Amino acid sequence: MIIVLILILFSGLAVFKGWVKSDSIGLKKTQTNDLQTPAPSPTPAAAVKNDLAALEKYCMEEVLKLPGVPFTYKSKDGPTRSGPMPWLYQYIPDDVKESEKVSCTLAYRFDGRTAYSSVGASYPGEIKEFDRAVLDFVIANIDSSWTRVSKVDESTLIYKRENKNFGTQDFVDVFDGGLVIYIKFDTYL
Numbered sequence: 001m002i003i004v005l006i007l008i009l010f011s012g013l014a015v016f017k018g019w020v021k022s023d024s025i026g027l028k029k030t031q032t033n034d035l036q037t038p039a040p041s042p043t044p045a046a047a048v049k050n051d052l053a054a055l056e057k058y059c060m061e062e063v064l065k066l067p068g069v070p071f072t073y074k075s076k077d078g079p080t081r082s083g084p085m086p087w088l089y090q091y092i093p094d095d096v097k098e099s100e101k102v103s104c105t106l107a108y109r110f111d112g113r114t115a116y117s118s119v120g121a122s123y124p125g126e127i128k129e130f131d132r133a134v135l136d137f138v139i140a141n142i143d144s145s146w147t148r149v150s151k152v153d154e155s156t157l158i159y160k161r162e163n164k165n166f167g168t169q170d171f172v173d174v175f176d177g178g179l180v181i182y183i184k185f186d187t188y189l
Helices: 002-017 044-049 052-063 086-091 112-118 127-141
Strands: 019-022 026-029 075-082 101-109 147-153 156-163 168-176 180-188
Touching (some): 052 075, 052 101, 052 168, 052 180, 086 156, 127 168
Antiparallel strands (some): 019 026, 075 101, 147 156, 156 168
16 A cells, blocks of 8 residues: 555656646646757847848849839840949948849839830830839839838839838839849848
8 A cells, every 4th residue: 555655646746747837826736748849940130140142032022022113125134233323332330241132123124115115115215104114013013111212303213111921121212224124122121
């Protein structure tokens, strides 16, 4: 009988070790297996913060989600890695390192006569009308997560958003490069 009582006591202690006191809720069962619980996967922001390759991948994927152009073009180059345009530096804090800034570009090369006429403008005289048609198309087709920051001039447009999932500040700038329209996605941490 003493042996049975000792066995009951030891089994009770073994069961009790699997329970812990949790705040004011009472007793709560803990996991008692020997397998190591995997660490939670890092948040996207943590994954991108110290990984330039992840930031570049993010940039390359996001530029492809941007609206295209409303005209007939000869070729579409990109996405290619590039740097921010000078007009964007006013929106990027001075303490952001160059290694924390990434820009990706799509370049739409076109024949002036064909492209201009496809949006109802005359080549070469109606460059402002052509640029306005391009910018109006982007404005009408960019998703609502973007906020228009400014129109630098008749041929350049800038949008901004904060991506809290990745911890980035993102920009879109669209501009005319002379028989090339550039659509850029710029990001920094």
